[in-house]
Structure formats: structure tokens, C-alpha cells
Amino acid sequence: MTPQLPYADIVEIFRRFHEAEPEPKGELDHVNAYTLVVAVALSAQATDAGVNRATRELFKIADTPEKMLELGEEGLIEHIKTIGLYRNKAKNVIKLSRILVEEHGGVVPSSRAALQALPGVGRKTANVVLNMWWGYPAQAVDTHIFRVANRTGLAPGRDVVAVERNVEDQVPAEYQHHAHHWLILHGRYHCKARKPQCPTCLIRDICLFEDKTQ
Template identity: 60%
Template sequence: MKKADVFEFFRRLAEDDPSPETELESINTYTLLVAVVLSAQATDAGVNKATRRLFEKVTTPQQMVALGEAQLKEHIKTIGLFNTKAKNVIALSQALIDEHGGEVPADRAALEKLPGVGRKTANVVMNTAFGAETFAVDTHIFRVCNRTRLAPGKTPLAVELGLEKVVPQPFRLGAHHWLILHGRYTCKARKPDCWRCVVADLCPYQPKTPPPA
């Protein structure tokens, strides 16, 4: 995508949604981290449904460790891979206590060392909690960036590095949210809503889907 088109692409997304934000519900930075870890291969809506009651009881690593793995599983058993995720959440909570004074570090490398936290999760937390200009590439963003040729790549990391190069100011902070929301609600996997897409004319994807009959 041409440089001028990239700017116009984000300008339109920003005009359509001036204040994009994550759809994961959280109380503080710690609960955001937990929610993002739980959201791997799960929907935000499903995670929110499971964590609402959990986060009424637990808002700190200390409280999570006190809750214990068995009780945590009861709260999150509706989420995919809940056994592994429960183990990771307890372990990362203990690591935060032992290594970071119970606080979530504002450092991507430190976040990635926590159990169950990969690059995508670290990027989400850095962006959402700490205002870092990071690009967390999930399946939605991977699809949008390849379809539109905004930042094509064969791997999530390749797409992330492409976004690092092409996303201009003043859109870098919100880019992750605009792209994920666009992929979730407009540029959908099976049948994108090209007919109502605000950036359709900038996108080479074919065939464009027509309006529903």
C-alpha cells in the first residue's frame, strides 16, 4: 500500500472510531494481563463472561495465588485451554510477586519472561496499559494486513515488523485497536463486509462482497 494510502486508511478508521480500546474488561493493569493471557484462542466476550465474577474477588497477584489453581479453574472453565491457562496465571502471578514486587513491569522483554506471556500478549499490555506504540498481531490483524496489503507477511512477526515501518503518526498508538476491531466486525474471515467498509477503495482484496439482498 502506498504511503499516502496508508495515512488515508488510518485517517478513515480513526474518523469512524475516534477512541478505540480493547474489548477485554479489566480492573487494573494486572487484571488486564490476566485477561489477555486468558484470551488466547478464545473470544473477548467469552473471557469477559468468565472474569467478571473472578475480578470481583481477585485484583492482585497475591489474591490470585491465595485463590489457588483449583478455584481459578472453576472460574475460567468455560474458556478454551482453561487447565493450562490456570496453571500459567498462577505461575505468572507468583513470578510478579517474586521478581517485580507484585507489579506488572512496563517492559516487553520482562513481560515475555512471565509464564504464558508471548510477544502478542506483551504487546497488548504495553500498548493498552502503558501507552507504548506496539502492534500486537492476532488472527484478525494478520488477515487485515495481508488482505489490504497494508503490511503483508507470512508470519505474525513479519506483519508486526511491517506495521512498525509503515504506520504513521498520529495513528501509531491506536493502530492495534483499529485493526483488530476492523477485522472482528468488518473485514471478517469468511465473508468480509466490503460493501460497508470505509477503506474498501484502498484495498485490493477481490472479489469485493456485495450488499446483502
């Protein structure tokens, strides 16, 4: 496993990220906390762009759990059938919508435990919602962040929970809120899995990745 970068280098990485993009934004379209939960749940094993295409019309007619239940599972499927695993995702969205109505008065809870109790909502989804909607310094570790954290030495860990905890421990407090967006975008567009853009990388001189591309 890649060794841990010194704290001073981690501070410099996020200083550069902040300088290049002071206010990074998530790329999943949503209009409220509920549609954010749905969008993130639908994004598992799918691209944000693909999810956005599917939800563009969906969220015009079903932007609350009550409206989603009125639409029903088959109606939902018609909107999301271009997304992978759409049948199982549709079942989960309907189930989580019913739980939100029956147990939370139709309001998305701001607790990680309550969010993770919803069907189709794992730790990553819960952390995304906590971070993006309520501004909590929660670190949602997806494949991009897992790769960047381990490849660079920023927050190495053997599994996503270990990386999440390491990110939380290592990222300076002033950068915690936007950290997961910076890392996701860096992994998605620069530190790619197969063809990392090392020659133009913002943190090339700090990164510990041994197989830097020329």
C-alpha cells in the same frame, strides 16, 4: 502475497479509521495492569466476550497477583472452566502471579522482555499490555490484524512478526497508539475471515483484496 499499499493510501486508511472512531477501546474487561495481563492470557483461542463472562466475578476477588495466589489453581479453575484450555491457562496464571510477587514486587513490568518471560505471555500479549496500559506504540498482531494487513495490502507479511514490523514501519506516527485497536475491530466486525463486509467497508476503494464481496 498482496503487494504493499502506497504510503499515501495507508495514511488515508488511518485517517478514515480515526474519523469514524477517534478513541477505539479494547474489548477485554480489566481494572489494572495485572488483570489486563490475565485477561489477555486467557483470551488465547477464546472470544473476548467469553473471557469477560468468566472474569467478571473473578476480578472482584482476585485483582492482584497476591489475591490470585490465595485463590489458588483449583479456585481459579472454577471461574474460568468455560474458557478453552482452562486447565493449562490456570497453571500459567498461578505461575505468572508467583513470579510477579517474587521477582517484581507484585507489579507488572513495563518491559516486553520481562512480560514475555511470564508463563503464558507471548509477544502478542506483551504488546497488548504495553499498548493498552502504558500507551507504548506496540503493535499486537492477532489473527484479525494478520488477515487485514495481508488482505488489504496495508502491511503484508508471511508471519506475525513480519506483519508487526511492517505495521510499525508503515503506520503514521500520529496513529500508532490506536492502530492495533482499529485493525482488530476492523477485522472482527468488517473484514471477517469468511464473510467480509466489503459493500459497507470504510476502505473498500483503497483495499487491494481481489475477491471483494458484492
